Amino acid sequence: MSSIIQLLPDHVANQIAAGEVVQRPASVVKELLENAVDAKATDIKLIIKDAGKSLVQVIDNGLGMSVTDARLCFERHATSKIRQAEDLFSLHTKGFRGEALASIAAIAHVEMKTRPDQEELGTHIVIEGSKFMSQDVAVLPKGTSFAVKNLFFNIPARRNFLKSDIVEQRHIIDEFLRVVMAHPNIHFTLYHNGSEVFNLPQSNIRQRIVNIFGGKTNEKLVPVKETTDIVSIQGFVSKPEFSKKSRGEQFFFVNDRFIKSGYLHHAVMAAYEGLLKDGCQPAYYLYLDVPPHTIDINIHPTKTEIKFDDEHALYAILRSAIKHSLGQFNVAPVLDFERDPNLDTPYDYKNQEASVPLIQVDANFNPFSDDKPSKPSYSTYKKPDTSHWEGLYVGLRQETETLTAPVEIHFEQEEVTASLFDDHEQEQQTVKLFQIHKKYIVNPIKSGMIIVDQQRAHQRILYEKFLTNMTVRQAASQQLLFPLTLYFSRQEIELIAELQESLVNTGFVFESMADDHAVISGLPVNVAESEVSILLEQLLGDLQDGIPDSSFSQNDSIAKSMARSLAVKTGTFLNEKEQENIVNGLFACKDPNVSPFHKPTFITMRVEDLDKKFAL
Known part of the structure; x- marks a missing residue:
């Protein structure tokens, strides 16, 4: 019986690996930007054409690569980030799997230009579908330029699954912002079809957020800061009155790496309990710094999910830190047992005695008594003269009889006409809704x-x-x-x-x-x-x-x-x-x-x- 199991060729294995790493042009953007950040670049340019379908190019002024490294970086499992398995638990860089460039080169036309700072000449390499087409020596600026053209040119089925340019551009911008927000100390620029979309100079975290999401964002932010042995938290959350229906501006960064975590999101929502309207979501930009040995990054191909050693403690710390910040900046309602100064006596009347009313009432006065007091007990009240009280009623009887005489009143009557509708239609009109x-x-x-x-x-x-x-x-x-x-x-x-x-x-x-x-x-x-x-x-x-x-x-x-x-x-x-x-x-x-x-x-x-x- 002949053998039915055989080793796959390298170019086929690379295309299969590309299915995990490269799903759309935004995946290429993420990998290339992370490599530029790991190269200690201070100025990174991203150039896009046709939403990344025609061109994705990243230009940086980082360390660059030697001739050997430039050729070796396209091999599978070739990486400068780790040396042994234990290094996976002390990662301080982005890319470490060593499959990104090999996978990208297997499904696109790739052109790389690189020169390290200490070298006078650089290396120019062209690859098409995992095949090395040329490698030349060239005069180049310091850093690396990586251009990916005609993505999925040899996998038309995968290319047909791409969405419209608008959708793909939105995914690219999302990946771009996730890297940009994690590194405010780097100058980033994004160009799409020749027009500048973002130009973000070096700044602090708050300025980077405002530069991305608009000047009005500054008044929405509430700073959050907490330092413990388990985690160090800094960043910003939005005030409850600026919450939205969508979950667009919600970012978690762990050790400068963007992650998605429903568990941590629940901790944020718990801190906002009682402050948000139904269905509304707060914006947050939170940066968590934890010891690298307490997390496992290598559980997802895109590295956007992380496993924490002590999630419960992290949950409690994050919730209490946000709740404390909201209360500290008078955003959350708090109990106040202090007296209200508005209820204090005005200063002008504070030490004055109350004045006695001028009008006084004689408690001993009896209107039915024949005896007249010789001396009234009050001086401001004068008893009215009632000696001629009979004159007050003269003529009242005659006026009363005149008013009570019967008066003839006429009412205008309406003529009753025949009904415009028959009884059945009137019955239908009286039907009410409930x-x-x-x-x-x-x-x-x-x-x-x-x-x-x-x-x-x-x-x-x-x-x-x-x-x-x-x-x-x-x-x-x-x-x-x-x-x-x-x-x-x-x-x-x-x-x-x-x-x-x-x-x-x-x-x-x-x-x-x-x-x-x-x-x-x-x-x-x-x-x-x-x-x-x-x-x-x-x-x-x-x-x-x-x-x-x-x-x-x-x-x-x-x-x-x-x-x-x-x-x-x-x-x-x-x-x-x-x-x-x-x-x-x-x-x-x-x-x-x-x-x-x-x-x-x-x-x-x-x-x-x-x-x-x-x-x-």
């Missing part, structure tokens, strides 16, 4: 009753209205007396710019748009000014994974998001007129049976069904 538990609307009909879900029904009504407005492009707008200025991060502004045409078709009027804010001078008719910020945040959260390519799908996504934000919520009391409008509006829709999210809007219960229930 609201149950502020959630369902009950509408009696001839065969039984219809039970309508008020939230889903209103979503369907608004969805079809917005979709019609965007299709016909005849939406009405209400002009604001004072334009509304809303502040967003740079990524959110770019997303709004992509959606601007569709939003204008719904009734929004954008007066201007800058890098960190948008000025809105008009709103759709049924949108209140206080709801604009919530509506746009919900829209950005719903479209966080990317904007659909086709205009119809884009309009559909916007209409769904706006309908969900503006629809009446479960628990809202509706008067009889509002209930009637929702029921009538629902059955005037093209598809009243389901909500925009394909859930039933109403059910019908027949009298026969009720009879069966009672027959049991």
